[in-house]
Amino acid sequence: MNALIVGANKTPVLDHVGSSHFLLIDDGPLIDALVIPPRRKVVHFDIETHHLNPLHEMDYRRAREFISILDAIFPEGENTLTKKNANFVLLNALLEEPTRLDKLLRGDKRDPAKQDAYQKIATLLLSPVLRSVLCEPTNFSMKGIVLARLDRAVLGDFDCFVLASLLISQFEGQIIIPDFGFYGREHHTSLIRQERLVAGVGTLSELPLRLQQALLTVPQKIASRTTSEDAEILAKYRGFVPRTVEHSDFILEAMRG
16 A cells, blocks of 8 residues: 655654565664564665676566666666667667676667667676676565665665665565655656555655656655645645644644654
8 A cells, every 4th residue: 555754754654564575675764663573574685695686587567667767877868869779779688588787788889879778787887786786696585574774875875776776676565665755766656556655755845746746646645744835735635725723733733743
């Protein structure tokens, strides 16, 4: 079931962990506060020991999703002919049953599209962390509970965004992301359609407009120490009439968190 938590206080996210099969991506505090019943299968994703092959069980749907992730990682040049041609090169390469990301493509300076596609993959693998994690067979289960502690202060924004995006794409259960304002992109609207996203945002303005609008249609919307602007938006979606006692009380409670 979907849920949207808006505001600086992200702890209400934990109230919506109702499945034995979920992925939680967090920088630490909420993972530490999570109480998991005994005998549940739990994987603590660890960049030092775990590998995640993004090409595992590649098919047309997964190939399209992988390209959407690359577009989110490298948004520059959107809608240019070179980028469209590079995505075509990537799609064909992904459908040829590749096994290793570092062997997916070769550079070709004579062909701008092939060179652009190659440089995207090569740029990912310039990171020692990403090269280590992404270029070996997956060695942990994506069943049960996966807790991914991705600390942006330690790993940096780029590596955390790539790892989170690929974990989300390969996990088939509930997705819980307290910092969805950083990780969320438009292609994640599919998670809302599938009713398996619990998203926390500091402010609604952190989200791309299309994704923001999709999340605001989610019935479960929780205000938790919001800005006054977001409190007004959430009050409107709750059906409160401005300048009424109910409306004012909701705004104050939403901001108080």
